Amino acid sequence: MDTTPLTEPVFLVLLSLVQAPRHGYALLKDTESLSGGRVRLSTGTLYGVIHRLLESKWIERFETDDTSRDKQSYRLTSLGRRFLQAELARMKQLTRAATACLKSSEA
Amino acid sequence: MRYAYETLLRLYPDSYRAVFGQEMTAVFEEATGDYQPRGFLSYMGFLRAELFGLLSGAFAMWADEYLERSRRRLSRPFLISLLAGAAVTAFFQSGFYMGMAHTAVIASSPETPQMTPDLMLPLVVMAGGALLFSAVFSVAFVWNMRIIGNRAGRLKPIWMPGRAPNARITRRDQTLHRNSSGQRREFYRRIG
Numbered sequence: 001m002d003t004t005p006l007t008e009p010v011f012l013v014l015l016s017l018v019q020a021p022r023h024g025y026a027l028l029k030d031t032e033s034l035s036g037g038r039v040r041l042s043t044g045t046l047y048g049v050i051h052r053l054l055e056s057k058w059i060e061r062f063e064t065d066d067t068s069r070d071k072q073s074y075r076l077t078s079l080g081r082r083f084l085q086a087e088l089a090r091m092k093q094l095t096r097a098a099t100a101c102l103k104s105s106e107a
Numbered sequence: 108m109r110y111a112y113e114t115l116l117r118l119y120p121d122s123y124r125a126v127f128g129q130e131m132t133a134v135f136e137e138a139t140g141d142y143q144p145r146g147f148l149s150y151m152g153f154l155r156a157e158l159f160g161l162l163s164g165a166f167a168m169w170a171d172e173y174l175e176r177s178r179r180r181l182s183r184p185f186l187i188s189l190l191a192g193a194a195v196t197a198f199f200q201s202g203f204y205m206g207m208a209h210t211a212v213i214a215s216s217p218e219t220p221q222m223t224p225d226l227m228l229p230l231v232v233m234a235g236g237a238l239l240f241s242a243v244f245s246v247a248f249v250w251n252m253r254i255i256g257n258r259a260g261r262l263k264p265i266w267m268p269g270r271a272p273n274a275r276i277t278r279r280d281q282t283l284h285r286n287s288s289g290q291r292r293e294f295y296r297r298i299g
Contacts, residue, residue, distance in 0.1 A: 042160025
């Protein structure tokens, strides 16, 4: 499995899709709220991320009742979920190491 | 604003625009509706971010597209043009280095009057400059050949071998390339 760290927009989009399938605008809003308003993706950035994730098969498009040409829904695939879990494990490990370093420097 | 956005979307490759164009426009319109009531500055900030996102996104997509095309088009004309560019470059480079070696042999001869240190420095600088120029020229030349060879065979350089249409013929009858292969064959048969 590829262990390259995910970029923040990719991570936020995956995180948003873990909760529920979403369409483009909902992803835009959700990534903003997940980052506490710190990250506001432009449509160009968002669809660049979606394009890459679709190509890597980490997410997929699917049909819903209100699916139209300008409102497609996306959901996480099992592969995407695995990558997200791996990224979370990597971040947890980093956090543990950073916390230990800080504690030892304070002691 | 929608019109301006759609115009900027034309910066993206066609394949990308066909899949995401309408969706992106719809999301942009929804986001515009969100930001307009928040005040002029907020709206301007949103437009600036959108513009930057579109430009950087288009650049990234074209980079992807270019890499993908390069992989697909490792065709004969492409390889020939690349090799021809490399051969011409090697010819000039070898001439340059042989000249340098020849000069060094003459300079090391005891019969040659030795240069004073005052003259050596400008000569070294000139030689370095020539070397740099040669390197830049080489890269530019090969890059140019790549671009020419990459034009789907339509603008193949005039000197390249093969029966595919070359630049001169393309200029003579641009429309022919949009016609059927039968018409093209007939054209090439007529011009021999």
